[in-house]
Amino acid sequence: MKHGFGLQYILLAVISVVLLQSCKDNWKWETVTAKGAPTARHEAGLVAYKDKILLIGGRRVNPTDVFDTKTNTWTAKSTTPIELHHFQPVVVGDAVYLIGAMTGKWPNEKPLDKVIIYYPEEDRYEYSHQIPEDRRRGGAGAVYHNNKVYLVGGITNGHIDGYKPWFDAYDPETGDWLVLPDAPDARDHFQAVVANNKLYAFAGRRTSKKTDQDMALTSSYGNVYNFESNTWEAVTENLKLPTERAGNSAFAWNNEIIIGGGESVAHEMAHNEVEAYNSQTRTWRHWPSLNQGRHGSGFAIVGDYVYTASGSGNRGGGPELTTIERLKLPTDVDDKSDDIVDPTPVYKQWHTVTLPFEGPETSEMNLDNPFLNYRLDVVFKHAEKQYTIRGFYAADGNASETGADKGNIWKVKFTPDLKGDWSYSAILYHKDSIALKGDLKQAEPVAITNKEGRFSVIASDKDGVDFRANGRLEVSNGYYKFQNSDKYWLKGGANSPENILGYVDFDGTYRMQAQSREGEASVTGEIHAFEAHLKDWKAGDPTWKNGKGKSLIGAYNYLSDKGMNSSYFLTMNILGDGKDVWPFVNPEDFTRFDVSKLDQWEIVFQHMQSKGILLHMVLQETENETMLDNGDTGVLRQLYFRELMARFGHHLALNWNLGEENGPADWSPIGQNDRQRKDMAKFIKEADPYKHPVLLHTHSHDPLRSDILDSIVGYKYIDGLSLQQEKREHTAEVIERWREKSKEKGHDWLITMDEIGMWHTAVLPDNEDPNHDTIRHYALWGTLLSGGAGVEWYFGAKHPHNDLTSEDWRQRDRLWTLTHHAMTFVQNNLPYWDMQPEHNLINSKGAYCLRKTDEIYAVYLPKIGINTIDLTHAEGVFSIQWFDPLEVGELQTGSIETIKGGTVSELGNPPTKKMSSNKQDWVCLVKKNSKQAKK
Template sequence: MLSTVMPIGRGAGIAACLLSLSLLGGCEEKGAQGQGDAAQGASADAEEAPLYRQWHTVTLNFAGPETSEQAEDNPFLNYRLDVRFTRDEEEYRVRGYYAADGQAAATGAEQGNVWQVKFNPPAPGRWHYHAELVRGDQIAITPDAQGKPVPLEKPRGQFEAKASDGDGQGFHSLGRLSVKDSYFYFPETKQYWLKGGANGPENFLAYAGFDGTYRIATEKREGEASVDTHLHQYEAHRQDWREGDPTLRGGKGKALFGAINYLADKGMNALYFLTLNIDGDGRDVWPYADPDVFTRFDVSKLAQWEQLFEYMQGRGILLHMVTQETENERLLDDGDVGPMRKLYYLELIARFSHHPALVWNLGEENGYAEWAPPAQDDAQRRAMVEFFERHDPYQHPVLLHTHAEINTRQPVLELLLGVPGLDGLSLQADKREHAADVVTKWKRRSREAGHEWLVTMDEIGMWHTGADIDENDPGHISLRGDVLWGTLLSGAAGVEWYFGAKVPHNDLNSEDWRQRDQLWSLTKHALDFFQAHLPWWEMQPCHDQVSQEGAYCLGKEGEVYALYFPHDTRAFAVDLGGIDANLDVFWYNPEKGGELLTGTAPAVQAEGKITLGQPPSRPGADWVVLLRETN
């Protein structure tokens, strides 16, 4: 990312560390104690400047014009708040937003005179900010228009950012997630990263405790998961909430935050969710005050989403933010990046882009489907990519979710190969046994086009089953072989588990992630192995070097290899060609995880096809083998 990023933005003025953020460790004690002084304007005196931590959220409130969500002079469309943050030669321009009374998450307010911006300082030191609020007809979506200046109280100020030393929680100690070498990467801390987590429920934000949240009644369509009349409660996870964890207004939300605790405690680090499913599956998630009016946003609902997102980041959960789905990809501006889509994206960027680990997903199952309305075209997809590339001040990864089958997936993806700004694919595949091949194909095709994609295996078929509950699929044998290990050893940057449409706890009505407790453990074992033992970003798939059906290989020639062998493997063998190396042989249990083990052949001489001996236990079970150059 460039050190100077200048998309349009809003916000500036009065430094304030919100209570919810201080509970999460976002502010140093000095900053929290100085909140009253900050609310009157940041002092120019270095001794009085509020103190925050690098990569943590800084929230600035500004007193501006009194207005409301439903004001005739629309505060979302006819005002634009830009805040310029500078440190030495570094500059960010960040969009702010209308925040009602500045505490809408707690008060439910729809009116007030507070305009707000959020910023995560990427570097330690003294940061200065300057906010400008302008007014004009549709000026929010016309970034080059000058507009009429609107006064703000104390639009200039400064604060100090303390260098992170790894003392934060979750992603606040790692920096901002990016993409490098077609994998996730934290450039500030120089760490590659793999994701593993939940792809459902996709309407995760349809939670009963959020303001303005309800379900639009329609008949269920063929091929859609069943959904009852009730919004999500997540009561099964109330037990996972702990004293001191946040709640929503009125003490609500314990089960919601408990659900995040459960997922994080299981070692999962990603969650896929829709921010707009009007006309789609569920029809219960949108950012608007009214689902029929696309220019008015629900300030308190979005502030409550922010409470949740901040907590997820603190617990190390990636925000996989899916901005539309196949049924509604032409809902806004008939699919164009026109006024309504621009406003929608800009509000998401203004309110949530400060989070360090966030992925913009341009659309679930994007493209033609015979059971869906007309799809967006290639020009419209490219316009979405370009919009995020231009307007996201932090340049978060941008992905596109695919259809499951080659005849609907390939026509879309072939036209997008080499497009700058599209970082990769959120992949759906219908057949488990083909998942690794699909990952390998699009990694190769994109590399040949000059811009190799990051590919994550996010939705495995078949559509009706996906990843079933533990009770119905003990051990998840095919999922852990062909999908989990198969795709990771094919160059995938992570896996998320889709719950299926026709199973208990499906992708719309699931309330209890414990129903797949074993699946999360299996996923964690794979992530642990990769993180501890492999430079996976330097390795390439080498499946043709293992002849066993259902076996997979990832290797760095002559140095390190990871191989998965399925159940009932009789001869554990690999053909390493003409290399000359001594390799130590270690065995890893993909079902139970744990330490590396030694089998009957502790080391081998790599010359052509070699046998690796037998595993130390579990005859007939699947195994992962690590071959590592002998020191």
């Protein structure tokens, strides 16, 4: 048993005893003997209306059954207009609103596009307001409060996937829809309640049939929204449910939130447990268990009783019930307690923990420099690991919104990689240049609040491309891999515009001068606005300062929706291309940082990570690599690096790039030397607590490139190359050469093809190069089948939408499609991290082959002809399938289905009906057929 968990189990046992003791022997549910019976159903809505109980919807189209609590009689009323299920009905005046429902068959149900209203007095349904397309979901919690219907959680794609933490307010009068801050946890299949001006969301799950986890991901903790402060409260240990379940019912009574029924993987029978959370004492207790466990129904209060009816008696779809039972509501609840313990916060693995500290009042331009003369160190401890994380000066703590340049708040951001119990202790030091000094003995500790604490970490609730679903990227075997897993990751994305942070909605951002040198993309006096991507911003996405940032957030939405997962950008281009990006208060003082601007950068970076986009941070350009400390890693460079690490190092997918075209060049002859380059890499690697990959962006051709790389290949503090290649037809050879050199030195480099030449042309817009033929051949497939770990696309300098002026990634929409298509083939079909390029196995000029000997071969053929593969080194029978690099589709069978090892064999032709021309390229997958080999 690991440290800390024994006590947790003991406490749970004690809590269970206390809960059980609270039940009175004479306090029980009673099954009501009713006249008539409702239509058996589950996933329905149950709600009290005056002195009656309405049973609405459920699987199939059902009548609306009404139970009269005075006569104990069921009466069938009108059927619903369509099949309606997975909703929590709410009463608004003389109507019942059905919002956030689904329709259709399991597991591909669809959320409704409109609100449906039922009028009990008239026994009539009607369609009402449109639900915004990007906020539609079912299985959500719904409550009526302050003249609004609040909808929290839910799932967008039936039972397949798409569970959400969304929170919205809907005005039944006007139909207005307001997107509110996301809940801390995503969940579906649950019910929400309101008590004491707070919304409570307990139980539920994250339904994911896509991963065969239909019911497995039950929610452990509740979420609480405070309507007075308009914020979600911190998730704390006392919000942990005694019994995890979904499909539950919920209601509020006095100061208690009661959770009953439900289903889970714990047992086949539906849950009958009823448990109550006291919002005043923050403790749980048992209520009497239901006579019949059930899920997919609800609770309804009429008079002195709470009722429940219908539902399913087992997890899943049956048996569907027709019984109704009720419980006398208690009147002796003790709501008072003087012993409320400060609860332990609960965070999630791979989610960022942000801790604020109040310290001395200061400002960005204070004579006593807060960036240089203060140092916040926070030690995070787990039973298995310890981190020391640098904090940073945060002005008023909300500078992204206020634009503040002064205040007394410091912060630290930490991303926990282990579940379980953590503690932290913080010290704010003060002394001249203490931010750079290792010896803290002479420094003066400064009083701060919140300097010690504890929290616990539970499993992440994210899925899909969100990095919080997978963890931190590292380098292994020359490829990206998620830490502590066997899951590898390929990169594909945008290298341009490199000055994307020169964006109009960031504070303190402007172009210093609109001029460019020969060999550099031309610019104007305008910085980026990305207006073409305003339409890609979605309700619920982040903004700052009353709606700023939408177009940049939208741009990254578009890139992610196209399947791209990386973005290359400069964090400083003073003296370089664009001259519009820097983290400083002004581009002349390198010791003062713009807090509000960097907070706004962080909003964008957080969103990028949630959309699965790696932060490829390029720290400098060749024109400014000696601007700080004359190229040394001295005071200014150290301060610059440490500030970026403190503010952004917590992100899970991040590269530190030592600099674009690093080293002397014809157009910039004064560059960093070998020692300075190594010192810089060593400092970053040792100062970064997370050990993110450190890469070097190369020059475009030899010998200029090789003169620099020969001196650093094998250097342990550099993890690989961000490759620039002038002539695209040599891409594969260059990647192979430097991979092989690094292996020989015992330090296998990760190499990504990040800037393809020629510099003036590079990757053209779709209207100039519709299928990007040479890019697709040499740069894309040449990289992926030659040991490269991914690609980023550079837009060149002499065409519209270039490297510095591009405002619309849709100008290269086809490029992203082709790139994602190739990445998907490699990721889904090849153990590429365990394969080697061996192009000479194929007889065709310009062909590529990535192989795992005697197991699998991926062959790129630039055109169809008499293509052969040399399998003389292999044994057994191999199947042949074809992949079309131009069209999204499945693997296909060609003219030859199998070949034998031990020979040089023809590969045949791809499917005839797909062959528009023998000049079209194809990819051939040759894979050992173990069953046929045995024969």
